[in-house]
Amino acid sequence: MKTKAEPIDRYFSEYFDVDPKALEDYGALDVSVITDLPLFIDPFLLFTSDRPEYQELHEDILKYLRFLKSKSVAKLDSGLIDSWYRFAEVKQNWLGYTLLGNGGRGLGREFAEALYDTLATILSNFGEEDGTGTHLEKLTLIKDGVGKDSISDFTTNLIKEYLVLYTQKFAQENIAPAKRRKFVVPRVKFDYRTETWMRKRYDLPALDGDFVLLTPIDMLTLDEVWINHKGMIKSYDSIPPALPDKQLRAQVGNYFSRQLTRRPTKRERDDAAKRTFSEFPELIDEYIRQREEQWHDAAPSSARKVDDAKEVLVSQPKRAVEDLRNRTNFYDLPYDTYEEALSRVQAFKYYIEHQDGYRLINRKGGAFSKESEVQVYFGLLWTNSRFDVNREPNNGRGPVDFKISYGAGDKSLIEFKLGSNSSLKNNLEKQVEIYKMANKTDKAIKVIVCYSETQQMRVAKILAELNLLNEPSVVVIDARNDNKPSASTA
Structure with a gap:
């Protein structure tokens, strides 16, 4: 029962x-x-x-x-x-x-x-x-x-x-x-x-x-x-010209250019910049000086990002939990891990598509831009379970998003992807199968979240090519916020 x-x-x-x-x-x-x-x-x-x-x-x-x-x-x-x-x-x-x-x-x-x-x-x-x-x-x-x-x-x-x-x-x-x-x-x-x-x-x-x-x-x-290191490499072109020592500027420019091919790629330029920073630590001090000059932007920039994260990862999940309990069977407990996993994913899909849940899986001004955001959000919602729910366990072939288990004999996997993922076809075709082998289970669910009609069409094409259009374990969620009619006009 x-x-x-x-x-x-x-x-x-x-x-x-x-x-x-x-x-x-x-x-x-x-x-x-x-x-x-x-x-x-x-x-x-x-x-x-x-x-x-x-x-x-x-x-x-x-x-x-x-x-x-x-x-x-x-x-x-x-x-x-x-x-x-x-x-x-x-x-x-x-x-x-x-x-x-x-x-x-x-x-x-x-x-x-x-x-x-x-x-x-x-x-x-x-x-x-x-x-x-x-x-x-x-x-x-x-x-x-x-x-x-x-x-x-x-x-x-x-x-x-x-x-x-x-x-x-x-x-x-x-x-x-x-x-x-x-x-x-x-x-x-x-x-x-x-x-x-x-x-x-x-x-x-x-x-x-x-x-x-x-x-x-x-x-x-x-x-x-x-x-940060990434920002320093990205800012390389603005740093050597700001050095006050003319001779040092020439040495830096010569060292950097000698590492480049005639038509260098971005990766080659970045690698050359890393070696140049290592060879001339004065460049690091100049990068820090430039960041210090922009200090007044640091706190407001961080505050905006943290406010966004609080809304997405604290306020929205709190509202969603209450909504899911009142309007879906998301917190019912089926018999085994696969039934529970699939039931929860389907309830989550229904909530997003038909009960205004799409509002809570979109941030103000746009979609969740990373798969990790969707995964964190889903993980925050799914914690009432008699099963053991693990996030990204790595059992030898890379991490899977979620593993739901009950002892050693009952295990199911859930893998989340965005419809915009450029490697989606390869992921669907191979990745979860590899995870299933590593985790010694034959039960896996693939969840694809789409934020645009273009993504939906692309996903449908990929699923058709892989003969997965009617596969129950592949769940596509329409999280668009631009095509949901109100209840009065639906």
């Missing part, structure tokens, strides 16, 4: 019985307590803030980095590198890339050793820059692939004491004692006298045996942090 599941608490305000307005007034993000939200702390927002405590935090970060630099001149034991240069992810803030959970990778040994080596060589002038400020982000500019998550993780570790005290104050004033506990928080403050990280005890919100941390919204960004 099917039963209607009770809604579970998806957000901090719901789990801890706090008025969302209290969090808003306090300046804190109403984080999800079931999945990380893809937001990140940007240290540049601390640097440019007019709040004295933020400026002090930024200076504290630089103080620790100067300490690391002083230690980088000597050969260190691997244990000391781990102690001083290596940090785990502070998963308790529920920010980052992990979906349906909060267990990220953190800053591993590779990051620690790169930081140790870089401070001693390429960035030996760290903290002694001429004409520009010192920034944590500088440590990541020289290495491709070290992005906002690494910078955010590092910053979070170095301002952990502030975040813990910030959360404790709110918790003691707004959360019942029954939902708080005294936790010993490790590596919360660095003692320069003993050169060791200290632990302290705090009164914090408790969730499943662990604590939860709040983060001020005005520290956060959605996309890249203000000073």
Whole structure:
């Protein structure tokens, strides 16, 4: 017999019985307590803030980095590198890339050793820059692939004491004692006298045996942090001409041009720019100087993006959960994982197409631009289940979007794609089949979300070519917001 599941608490305000307005007034993000939200702390927002405590935090970060630099001149034991240069992810803030959970990778040994080596060589002038400020982000500019998550993780570790005290104050004033506990928080403050990280005890919100941390919204960004490697490479053409040293400009130009073919591709130019930045660290300082000159744009730009993320990943899912419970059978529990998965996908499709749900899977001014946004949104809605629901488990052949399981013998997969995906045909033909083999299951559902008539026509053509037009496990969702008639005219 099917039963209607009770809604579970998806957000901090719901789990801890706090008025969302209290969090808003306090300046804190109403984080999800079931999945990380893809937001990140940007240290540049601390640097440019007019709040004295933020400026002090930024200076504290630089103080620790100067300490690391002083230690980088000597050969260190691997244990000391781990102690001083290596940090785990502070998963308790529920920010980052992990979906349906909060267990990220953190800053591993590779990051620690790169930081140790870089401070001693390429960035030996760290903290002694001429004409520009010192920034944590500088440590990541020289290495491709070290992005906002690494910078955010590092910053979070170095301002952990502030975040813990910030959360404790709110918790003691707004959360019942029954939902708080005294936790010993490790590596919360660095003692320069003993050169060791200290632990302290705090009164914090408790969730499943662990604590939860709040983060001020005005520290956060959605996309890249203000000073970032990708932006530096993109800005290359404007940087060498701004160098004041004529001889240096000539050397940089010669070095860069010698690496290019007669008709270089964008990738070749980007690779040449990366090598040039590495060879001439003065270019990094010039890029930072230019970003500093544009500082007044940083906070408003981040605020707009974070407001958009809050609407898409906090406000809209809250409204959708209530809507789905009242208007669909989305939270009914069928017999096995495939039935439940397909039932939920079909209920989600019906809600989007026939009950104005398309309004909640579109952002103001346009569609969800990334598959990850649709996946996060669906994951936030689907958490009331007697089955184990995992997001992007990687069982040997790459990550699948969702795996629903009940023990070892009953597993089903769900893979989301946008109708605009240029590799859609190949994905439909091969990708899910590979995932099914890796996860040892023959049950998989492919969900395709279309935001335009052109996408729908393209998807229909692909499905026809693959003989999948009438396949029940392939579900196409019409999420267009330009063709939904009102109930009075439908």
